[in-house]
Amino acid sequence: MRGIDPETGEYLGPSRSEQRREALDIRSLGEKLVALAPAHLAKLPIPEGLLEHIYETQRITSHIAHKRQLQFLAKQMRRESDETLDAIRDAMEVGGDAKRRETAILHTVETWRSRLLEDGDAALAELLSEFPSADRQHLRQLVRNAGEERKKNKPPHAYRELFRELRELLADNEDTSDEDEL
Numbered sequence: 001m002r003g004i005d006p007e008t009g010e011y012l013g014p015s016r017s018e019q020r021r022e023a024l025d026i027r028s029l030g031e032k033l034v035a036l037a038p039a040h041l042a043k044l045p046i047p048e049g050l051l052e053h054i055y056e057t058q059r060i061t062s063h064i065a066h067k068r069q070l071q072f073l074a075k076q077m078r079r080e081s082d083e084t085l086d087a088i089r090d091a092m093e094v095g096g097d098a099k100r101r102e103t104a105i106l107h108t109v110e111t112w113r114s115r116l117l118e119d120g121d122a123a124l125a126e127l128l129s130e131f132p133s134a135d136r137q138h139l140r141q142l143v144r145n146a147g148e149e150r151k152k153n154k155p156p157h158a159y160r161e162l163f164r165e166l167r168e169l170l171a172d173n174e175d176t177s178d179e180d181e182l
Contacts, residue, residue: 027074029089034058034070045087050076109166116143116162117150134169 003012014022033041034057041054053076057069077085115123116139124143128134142165145158 023074023078026077026085027070029085030054030057030070030073030077032092033088034073044091045084047080047084050080105167105170109163109170112166112170113159113163117146131169131173133172139165 004010005012033044033046033054036044038055041051046054050073053073057066057073060066060069112123112127116127120143121140124136124140127139128136139162142158142162146156146162148154149156149158
């Protein structure tokens with residue numbers, strides 16, 4: 001309820017203009033979601049019930065009916081928690097936290113791969129001390145094969161496989177550290 005607190009003189013809730021800005025912000029988020037392809041929508045953390053409304057809005061092509069359905073989608077989105085909407089926005093942003101985390105993992109993987117190829121067993125021992133669940137024999141074989149590929153100027157199959165293995169290892173470690181924080 002809008003009004004002024006008689007004791008403190010402060011406003012009790014957001015102004016009507018602020019409520020309208022928030023509603024328009026959610027509507028524009030809905031428009032962006034409707035414009036996305038289904039494959040991209042599947043990657044976003046959208047609740048199942050909301051996803052059905054998005055697909056229904058995409059299906060409607062008549063201008064006025066589409067506009068009305070978009071308003072209904074925005075109404076359904078306003079019922080979602082702020083955390084859910086923020087997670088969707090963050091996942092859609094090119095520079096969002098999830099994207100930054102993924103980029104940091106890729107840089108770390110690239111650093112480990114180059115260290116393994118340059119330093120050999122010393123870097124492998126350090127990697128295994130940091131990630132004890134890693135398969136020593138498989139990683140050593142991939143490092144050896146990648147080095148041979150470089151020397152013989154062959155296609156980089158083992159080089160890429162080493163990258164995939166390291167990325168999986170670091171991503172698994174990231175997932176377990178996220179669970180530990182909860």
